[in-house]
Amino acid sequence: xxxxxxxIGIAGAGLIGRRHAEAISAVPGVVLHAIADPSDGARxxxxxxxxxxxxxxxxxxxxxxxxxxxxxxxxxxHVAHGHACVAARIPALIEKPLASDLAEGRALVxxxxxxxxxxxxxxxxxxxxLVRHARQxxxxxxxxxxxxxxxxxxxxxxxxxxxxxxxxxPGGGPLLINxxxxxDLLRYLVGEIRSVRAVQSNLLRGNPVEDTAAILMQFENGAxxxxxxxxxxxxxxxxxxxxxxxxxxxxxGQSCYTIGxxxxxxxxxxxxxxxxxxxxxxxxxxxxxHHPAGSDDPxxxxxxxxxxxxxxxxxxxxxxxxxxxxxxxxxxxxRAAASGEAVEL
Numbered sequence: 403x404x405x406x407x408x409x410i411g412i413a414g415a416g417l418i419g420r421r422h423a424e425a426i427s428a429v430p431g432v433v434l435h436a437i438a439d440p441s442d443g444a445r446x447x448x449x450x451x452x453x454x455x456x457x458x459x460x461x462x463x464x465x466x467x468x469x470x471x472x473x474x475x476x477x478x479x480h481v482a483h484g485h486a487c488v489a490a491r492i493p494a495l496i497e498k499p500l501a502s503d504l505a506e507g508r509a510l511v512x513x514x515x516x517x518x519x520x521x522x523x524x525x526x527x528x529x530x531x532l533v534r535h536a537r538q539x540x541x542x543x544x545x546x547x548x549x550x551x552x553x554x555x556x557x558x559x560x561x562x563x564x565x566x567x568x569x570x571x572p573g574g575g576p577l578l579i580n581x582x583x584x585x586d587l588l589r590y591l592v593g594e595i596r597s598v599r600a601v602q603s604n605l606l607r608g609n610p611v612e613d614t615a616a617i618l619m620q621f622e623n624g625a626x627x628x629x630x631x632x633x634x635x636x637x638x639x640x641x642x643x644x645x646x647x648x649x650x651x652x653x654x655g656q657s658c659y660t661i662g663x664x665x666x667x668x669x670x671x672x673x674x675x676x677x678x679x680x681x682x683x684x685x686x687x688x689x690x691x692h693h694p695a696g697s698d699d700p701x702x703x704x705x706x707x708x709x710x711x712x713x714x715x716x717x718x719x720x721x722x723x724x725x726x727x728x729x730x731x732x733x734x735x736x737r738a739a740a741s742g743e744a745v746e747l
Contacts, residue, residue: 409435414474415444523725529703546665551627556637575611
């Protein structure tokens with residue numbers, strides 16, 4: 403029996419929207435159905451792709467309803483576009499962050515759950531084979547009891563990146579655009595976060611939004627964590643430059659996460675696990691072993707899973723409620739930075 407391809411529409415013709423289109427074109431059983439974006443560039447792109455162009459998501463949902471929608475519009479539009487998909491009873495994969503406002507994000511999650519409409523959030527790193535492998539090793543106890551976690555996101559974003567005005571305003575900085583991925587991945591690998599402290603700065607760029615921040619975390623399992631991020635330093639340590647997920651970023655061969663337990667420690671994304679060769683002592687030789695875990699593009703895997711969710715074959719790996727929980731941590735970090743006090747979750 404022939405199975406009809408899953409028709410996916412894209413709302414938003416920016417960089418991430420086009421990356422999703424590449425994934426759709428590469429995944430069997432999935433086709434790009436329509437593009438919704440008011441720009442002339444989006445109209446031209448739709449023509450080149452041979453699909454319908456719509457000036458808005460509402461127009462797409464009314465005139466060319468797909469089986470599912472990828473919401474890749476600016477952050478401030480995610481909630482409204484998510485609600486539009488729920489009202490049309492069409493599953494949506496909403497790019498992170500789920501919302502710029504926590505209360506609005508919570509209302510969107512509840513609306514989707516009440517209506518029985520699947521809402522996914524674009525935390526694509528959960529679909530990375532090396533992440534799945536690392537999580538399995540941690541769950542198996544390879545590291546023992548986790549005591550400490552460290553993470554880095556240090557990059558130099560070019561000045562042209564900020565030609566898009568919303569990237570210079572609150573909600574458009576590295577906390578919501580970049581750290582949110584890292585926090586989601588740390589939650590996925592290590593567990594829920596109980597409390598945070600944070601400081602942030604706009605010292606170097608001077609925009610209304612932060613360019614640098616430092617965070618301390620306590621996990622529910624008792625582990626402690628530290629994370630520093632900046633989009634204005636020259637450095638090789640970030641998931642983008644180390645994980646080889648996107649060929650647009652030059653790979654540095656470094657790692658940006660370390661997770662330490664009482665039996666071993668792991669570095670990611672290299673996947674190396676460090677153990678003593680004899681007694682667990684700093685006086686005993688220590689060595690690393692690597693376990694290959696594949697290198698498929700996680701955006702492709704995410705679209706493949708989205709299609710299975712649309713067909714009702716499985717639940718989302720990153721449902722909107724998980725995106726909300728990650729957003730709650732980011733909100734706590736912002737409040738901690740503003741108050742100078744620890745914030746409990």
